[in-house]
Amino acid sequence: xxKNIYWAxxxxxxxxxxxxxxxxxxxxxxxxxxxxxxxxxLLVEVRPGDQAGAAAYLIGLAGDAEQEADALxxxxxxxxxxxxxxxxxxxxxxxxxxxxxxxxxxxxxxKGAALCTALxxxxxxxxxxxxxxxxxxxxxxxxxxxxxSGMLEWVDFNDGNATDDEKExxxxxxxxxxxxxxxxxxxxxxGRDDRLLTHTSMxxxxxxxxxAAKDYYDPTVSVFVTKIREYSRNFGEPKPALDVTLAxxxxxxxxxxxxxxxxx
Numbered sequence: 001x002x003k004n005i006y007w008a009x010x011x012x013x014x015x016x017x018x019x020x021x022x023x024x025x026x027x028x029x030x031x032x033x034x035x036x037x038x039x040x041x042l043l044v045e046v047r048p049g050d051q052a053g054a055a056a057y058l059i060g061l062a063g064d065a066e067q068e069a070d071a072l073x074x075x076x077x078x079x080x081x082x083x084x085x086x087x088x089x090x091x092x093x094x095x096x097x098x099x100x101x102x103x104x105x106x107x108x109x110x111k112g113a114a115l116c117t118a119l120x121x122x123x124x125x126x127x128x129x130x131x132x133x134x135x136x137x138x139x140x141x142x143x144x145x146x147x148x149s150g151m152l153e154w155v156d157f158n159d160g161n162a163t164d165d166e167k168e169x170x171x172x173x174x175x176x177x178x179x180x181x182x183x184x185x186x187x188x189x190x191g192r193d194d195r196l197l198t199h200t201s202m203x204x205x206x207x208x209x210x211x212a213a214k215d216y217y218d219p220t221v222s223v224f225v226t227k228i229r230e231y232s233r234n235f236g237e238p239k240p241a242l243d244v245t246l247a248x249x250x251x252x253x254x255x256x257x258x259x260x261x262x263x264x
Contacts, residue, residue: 031068032081032084032085035061035064035065035068035085035088036084036088038061039058039061039088039091039092042054042057042058042061042092042095043058043095047095051097054096055096055097055098056096058092058093058095058096059092059093059096059098059101061088061089061092062088062089062090062091062092062093062096062101062104062108063089063104065085065086065088065089065092066085066086066089066104066108068082068085069081069082069083069085069086069089069108069111069112070111072085073111073115079115079118079119080119080122080123080124080127082112082115083112083115083116083119083123083124083127083128083131084124084127086108086109086111086112086115086127086131087112087127087130087131087134089104089108090105090108090109090112090131090134091130091134093105093108094134094137094138105134105135105138106135109131109134109135112127112128112131113128113131113132116128116131116132125198125199125202126199126201126202129190129193129202129206132190133187133190133206133209135183135186136182136183136184136186136187137183137187137209138183139179139180139182139183140180140183140184140187140213140216140217143176143177143179143180144180144216146172146176148173148176148177148220148224149219149220149223151169151172151173152173152220152223152224152227154166154169155169155170155227157227157230157231157234157235158230158234160234162231162234162235162241167241167242170224170227170228170231170242170243170244171242171243171244173224174224174242174243174244174249175243177220177221177224177252178252180217180220181217181252181254183213184213184214184217184254184256185254185256187209187210187213188210188213188214188254188256188257188258188259189256190206190210191206191210191258191259191261191262192259203261203262206262207258207259207261207262210258210259210262211258211262214254214257214258217254218253218254221252221253221254222253224249224252225246225249225250225252225253228242228244228246228249229246229249232246
């Protein structure tokens with residue numbers, strides 16, 4: 001279950017040059033493709049075998065991509081290219097796995113998303129889709145890294161004893177699930193954007209990840225609620241011992257569902 005929540009980057013964006021373009025346009029497009037290819041290489045070839053080394057390179061790549069995007073914005077250059085560089089930067093910051101660049105991740109994603117909003121219908125939809133997803137992806141992935149399913153499996157309130165360690169574990173899990181609910185809802189809400197229906201690759205990418213998020217969150221919450229119900233039945237009111245009431249635990253459940261078009 002835990003493996004399903006670790007998303008892969010869905011391939012390299014290809015940017016075609018058409019019509020009459022300047023040498024600067026060609027250079028920038030070449031740089032963009034080269035940077036995108038390097039991101040893919042680091043994620044696919046380097047990161048699986050050398051997390052620490054890849055992290056350093058990813059942070060460096062992210063910084064360069066962000067600077068390129070900032071320069072394009074300042075010069076009122078190609079805004080679509082700026083968005084693509086912001087997408088590369090935010091992806092690289094995220095996949096570096098470094099807590100030190102969390103603020104940089106938020107900053108680049110927000111700058112890119114702001115450009116998407118400004119361009120409206122002229123915004124590059126694939127890049128803009130990912131810029132909307134990267135923050136909730138990162139948030140949910142950080143929760144999944146704690147192996148909540150394994151922690152819940154260890155807790156047993158039907159053995160006649162509720163240890164201090166079990167109580168603290170349940171408190172921690174409740175905190176993590178509250179954090180996980182926000183990005184999961186955001187991922188599912190993005191499915192209401194009609195533009196997702198216009199490109200098969202975008203729809204498939206979104207749907208696979210929305211299903212993975214839902215399939216991770218819902219079963220974890222269900223087991224958590226079961227554990228709270230067991231505590232309530234055997235030991236009485238779970239709050240403050242577990243820092244949650246049975247009603248609050250049930251309130252973690254989602255009303256949102258994976259969009260219907262994901263089943264088509």
